[in-house]
Amino acid sequence: MTTTPNTAVKPYANEPFTDFGKQENIDAMQAAIAKVKSEFGRSYPLRVGGRKIETEAKITSINPGNVDEVIGFVSKASQEIAEEAMQAALLAFETWKKVPARERAEYLFKAASLMRERKHEFSALMLLESGKNYVEADVDTAEAIDFLEFYAREMIRLSTVNESQPLAKIPGEDNHLSYIPLGVGVIIPPWNFPLAICVGMTAAAVVSGNAVLLKPASTTPVIAHKFVALMEEVGLPAGVINYIPGSGAEVGDYLTTHPKTRFISFTGSKEVGLHINKLAADTVPGQIWIKRVIAEMGGKDGIVVDETADLDAAASAIVASAFGFQGQKCSAGSRAIIVESVYDEVAERVVKLTEQLRIGLPEHNFASGPVIDNVSYARILDYIEIGKAEGTLLTGGSKAEGNGYYIQPTVFGDVGGKARIMQEEIFGPVLALAKAKDWQDAIAMYNDTEFGLTGSYFSSDEDRIAEALDTVHCGNLYINRKCTGALVGVHPFGGFNMSGTDSKAGGHDYLLLFTQAKLMSRKA
Template sequence: PYGPLLAGMAYFIRRLLENTANESFLRRTADTPAAELLRDPQETGRRTPAFKKPTIVRYEFEEPLMNSFENVPNTDFSREPNRRQMTAALEQARAALGRDIPLLINGERVTTGQWKESLNPSRPKEVVARVVQADAAAVDRAVKAAAEAFTSWRRVPPDERAQALFRLAGVLEKRRFELAAWQALECGKPWREADADVSEAIDYCNYYGKEMVRLAARPRSRAIPGEQNEYFYAPRGVVAVISPWNFPLAIPAGLIAASVVTGNTVVFKPAGPAEVVGAKLAEMCGEAGIPRGVVNFLAGPGNVVGELLAKHPQVMTVAFTGSREVGLRIYRLIAEAPASRPALKRFIPEMGGKNAIIIDSDADLDEAIKAVMHGAFGYAGQKCSACSRVIVLDAAHDRFMERLIESVRSAGVGPADNPATSIPPVIDRKAFDSIRGYIEQGKKEARCVLEVDASGPTKEHGGYYIGPVIFDDVPPQARIAQEEIFGPVLVVIRAHSIEEAIEIFNGTDYALTGGIFSRSPGNIEKARAECECGNFYINRKVTGSRPDLQPFGGLKMSGFGARVGGPDYLVQFCDPRTVTENTLRRGFAPSEEVVEALG
């Protein structure tokens, strides 16, 4: 054949559809007389009874019930203007490297005399900034500033608090490329990952703003003769937001937005490798018009600043995203009520995951391999939702592995600020050593079928580079199949049946995300019903949830509570209250009908 491939394939498909349709000429020759087939089509149409269109019943809903939220799109870096803007933002960020970043308490810049250098994981000799480290006095000062701001902020009407989030979303959108650039330099996030992080932060602001308006517009009121009952939500007070480094903008933006829009105030402490991005976010809260003291920024070691915040008597809620180890330590700390204020604190955790994808015997391997690659090795596997395990049924195993290995072998390892990079460095030396330890452990427990060499970018840039690693025939109870590695390491486990695959799927302490690739409706329905995880995906990747579309959160040791980006998330930051009023007047309590009759 000659000619363009796409045009030729389009013509072929059109002809295929024409000749296989129920009404096609060739198909009807088997049971239709020739005279009928040769009749004028217009005459045939006139003889055929007119098709009566079905009546469509339309239901009208009240405006507050309608879903008007839309996720913002990510940047299309295939377009030259967008690439130029990102390149310019990286150059501007590099020009500002090495500056001092103070704390932000009650709108004032604060220093303590203690500093820590934030390093670029792609080039660890490159100092991103020097960040002030908080001490006990700074922690106490920040909490007291937040507590004082709470007395006035809690009285701001919900729609005005929502408007503050909408303004913050606008600021984040306006400075999208700047924020993505700082993530690339400080946190090692490649272009698309960093840009998607900004989009998610914007979504949280817009979504929680609209949810607050909806929540406030529908107070629950019940009345009987002589009595009026009202049920509503009230803010709790100071919220300690302790966020991770792997989503340095989206996660803290979501936690801060949920806290602020519900009338609480915040003391925000990001993880050490994301303190510069965290400081940018706190600065933008002020730029959006959020009053002084409502959002305060602290930096410092988690075992010092984080624990002081968790134990502080004026902190009423701790919103935490991070590792299982740290989350459980905070959980124990807040369970002990301080003697100075015996009140129960609330804990809103999201911890780790050991997420799995089941590959059924009839799975679409093209789609499955793409999803596994993205889920396992995107951002070097440094996501709580990353695909860490693949459970493959025997019939698909060999074909799947052959194609997966060849696909992963070509993945590009390099600096995060290079637009061609698929797999960036891991975050720091501690993470590098931990992941290498798991790789060596895996070689004792299973068969290493791929280990991509990352010595080239390591020699050139000196960063913490680890190439993708795949282990096959891994025992389900092996350490590498049970513990969160948080790196570009994938374990593959065989299963003989869908029942065994689901049993393996559920056989860890974690239950965050997971999925299945299958063409079998029965197996899909069985997995949907029996796989234990907060977010289950069918025939798609297990990472990349979006607010409103896929509310996110885990079960078991991955966390508890309402789902991030979901319709019931905000109530966690509130105390439900009931107010009952006796409306009797001089011994007579008229019903509504009597009042209407009296005019």
């Protein structure tokens, strides 16, 4: 790739969201949806070291909002192909690690530019494959663009001599600290942000000089393929990103335990994250390093409301946090803990707002769409039955109409702090409301969880807010706003406890996780 040195990188700014209040933007999205639907049923190959590989075994990607529609058939990697991909990545790493950081960053800048030009096309594919509505899909694509540009700028910053970590000077020596890549890593992104998180995890690793094996979620492999094809289009060298969707038990475990795997970057459930961490901790013959695990593993996030809060704002935030993308976000506010003196009033407002949500096809831009697949559908419905025994059903509580995985947005009231629907991550449109004696009791109830990803505290009392900032134990705490919607470079994202390694994606120290610091000292 021929690049022009970018000696004056512009200050970072987030990608603006599309205003779907304007008819021309609705028309553009609908045209993009029609284009994507015209390509339904195509086959998508693996990409290994520049080769496109078709396999007999396929992953069938379907539209969760209309299960009769097949998005595409994606070739499925085996352990043998995973090994081929590992060898291709090892070979590519030997040259890629020597490419100047600024030049590596230029690939990301170019990819961001092309993605911006095709923004609606990426969003439309994601909408149809994952069940997001217009806004949720648009925000996902915007975040992907943000990750590309933010990490490109971060790599340039880290590569600037002694700028990122100035060293004390002593007479007679010239000292320099540089950040060098780790090696070959495995990238395992989730299905719920199938473009943004996939792009962010992959871009961070490759711009740092690593080569990767990308194993996307089996429910959303086509949007991941579209991203890999884009990186190929901008000229990224063969083997730097190898696209190998496949079984977690077969391909994922094989690569996690591989002696040449240097790091595993994972976003998904607590159970799978702990499994990966355990496998990675065991050394195997031929392994000469401790594998690095970067894990974001979900949450049981909540919003605390005291009696001094703006109750309308709190109720709106509770509903937005609980039911955005059908509650299928690791940051989703599936708990609301409300001081008893205002509990009834807030609960009434939450129910009213929830019942205004309309359910239907994402391509028709309904507020609520389907959950991702039949496994999630069955699990969430089971939790709703559990909730009926643990609290008072205030609204929802059953399947919804449609030829897909539709569930009514569901609210339970008077739920005890130890109830399963207050403690376990459901990852669906289910909200539990709990009553606290006072604001301090509410914070204690919030903290009574094994997770610690996001939280919100609604209050107008500055002393209480100060106490909440100090004592609410989560990686991302928001005051008087919803607990979802982290922006790259604005809200570095990652959680405590069983929510993961607090890796802070979109923050200034994230790339350090994909590098190792080397101190070079020379006698003057």
